Amino acid sequence: MLYICTSEKATSLNNVARDIYRVALKLNIPSRVKSGMIQFYDLDRERDQALYVMCADPLLTTGWFLAVRDCHKFGRKAIMYATVEGRLKRMYVKDWMREVNIVAVSNYVREKLVEAGLNVIGVVHHGIDILEVIKARGMMKLGLEYYSKYGLSPDRHVIMLTVSNPQPRKGLAWLDKIAGEVEGRDASIKFLVITEEKGLRYFGNHRNLIVSTDFGRLPREMILSIIANAHVMVVPSLAEGFHLPTLEAMALGTPVVHGQLPPIMEFSTGWVVPATEILFFDQHLGLPSGIEFEQHLYDVKEFADVLMHVVDLYRCKREEIVDYRRRSWERALEYSIYNKYPKLIRYLVDAPESIQINVEPYDFNSLPQVPPPTIPPGNVERKEFEDLGVVIPHG
Template sequence: MPITIGFDATAAARQSAGIGRYTRQLLSALAARDDPYNYKVCYAAAGEMMGSLPALDSRFRTRPLPVSDRMLNAVWHRARLPVPIQFAIGSFDLFHSPDFSLPPVGSKPSIVTVHDLAFLRRPECAFPSLRRYLEVIVPRSARRATLIIAVSECTRRDVIDLVGIAPERVVTVLEGVDRSFRPVTDRAWAHGRVVALGVKGRYILAVGTLEPRKNYVRLLEAYAALRARGCAQELVIVGGRGWRYEPIFDKLRELGLQDSVTFARPNDEDLVCLYNCADVFVYPSLYEGFGLPALEALACGAPVACSQLSSLPEVVGDAAMLFDPTDVEDMTETLWRLLVGATLQRQLRQAGPVQASRFTWAAAAAHTADLYRRVADGM
């Protein structure tokens, strides 16, 4: 008999990147399977919608909730009113929340996905009010859940060590990379798309929200040191403004790099072109639960230099150069070696797509679907 899965797709509907992208990709991959499952997909539909649900077949019944995600959080997590999600979407056999927090589900089994514990590992890099909220909600949701999905072994260890969850209740399901992220065959076309974004010539690429955890201030210091050595590439940073982004622009002005750094907000097709045409992709993050931009860069064949911290070594494997993101000199030296090493660049361009091919959304969906069955059957 088919099992019915409640699924919170709020992130897919409301977020264009990050967990929104993760949720859309997982839903699409689940829809591509022929599992005997039915889904009740709900999402907070009031307010600004930055994302959208993917195309889903008749097994997926969508239910937009006429409230905002902030209202749901206020009711379920701040006021802790025990109003079960079944009140809005009806009955189900299990519920999956792919975005940290779990609504009341009555006596039904549940799964919650934890993407990272940056607010515990790097509390200075989290917006204070959000950190205080997550410090309560995420551990509470993890303890209530029947099973926790972690998106990397690093995150799994953090959930066990920092939240105190029994190891057998935390399962790693690695993220995938969308098949659109791949080496392009028409380099002239890709270069034309990059030029249209305002990129003047050869460049170093960085991707990620403008916020303290992404470590852009140190990257700018390393880039200034590279310019002093004769680096002619400009620096292209792709990402929206997060919290405490101002020090990035303060450092930019202090170092006099305004004419050498470009900030861009491309669509996915143009982002693929940026990855493909970059001389080097750099990912200096202080903490990641997974690190999808590094994987996307590998998939496109970009030579990658990235942080040696948190989940990133398990994502990039031997297909990237690693550095200490807290050490500007180490970052500078690693980038310089890659910029001047033509042979090393060729090796990494070949190794990247091979490493990225180990991470697929089909595999993530297969593992997730198996967990649905196990949890519904009482594990």
């Protein structure tokens, strides 16, 4: 039995764990997704293996490191499939942690873990389930109904979507400033942010911004349909270890705009806002962390300029959006879970290097309509969000 262990509190890690499970089943490997850790004494030495999908924070996830180490110590097969969003604090990296075999989710993550002296045995990037993407394209009505609930329609609005938890490194405070920059330029552009209730505190009063607290509550096919119906996927993050929503948007043909973050740059075909400064931040939701988050700062006005440029392409040079969709689909195929996760499973179980699946390309020319620009109303009074120890953009 292959046990795929992760935390039920992390939506992205849960999605990754379930994708690995789906691939294992196609490989005819008996598997099970488990919320939480499995200990070495619950594994049969000959028949069981454990794959721990977790952030490599030497302070907050010490127990996960210990579970994998104990598996090694007592002769069980186990690896940690790890992400990290900055450099590890060496004061928390214990000598015994170096006994853990780690597969990194990106070259960036490998670099940060090796710098801390941890044992990285390989890199396997996250993947996208191409079959789920195809299914989501056939369920576009779901996303349209979700937008309608908030008074939005791709026919009447240019929809800019962000799907994010409220961790400070996700840049929601910066997105508030970006929305403010766009607000005065084109009233047809609307931002929809899907986050948790804690994320509400980052935002002021904007006529062009709607915040939903459905993050982590929607079925995955619904999220994919929502992404597929957006005009632009906005990624305001300052620090990431990979960023799966960028890959999902690429596979669905939705243009992505993001900052110059090294792990995203490894696979993205999207529009990039250059980093102006790198700043390290060492808290997780206001609490101590074993990671110094490597935040790549950008100019919010320049980010807004890039968003407006993509909207102009929709209106004036749609062939460039079509070309983007084609290139993104080809790139997403390379990052199919059926190409990526067999390589991960092979660290524990004999398996083929990939699984062949038959897919047909969709119509890259079937772009959503974009309304003409609308003169925005006058300025509105804005309330300031409280300072949570996050990095606040200038201006």
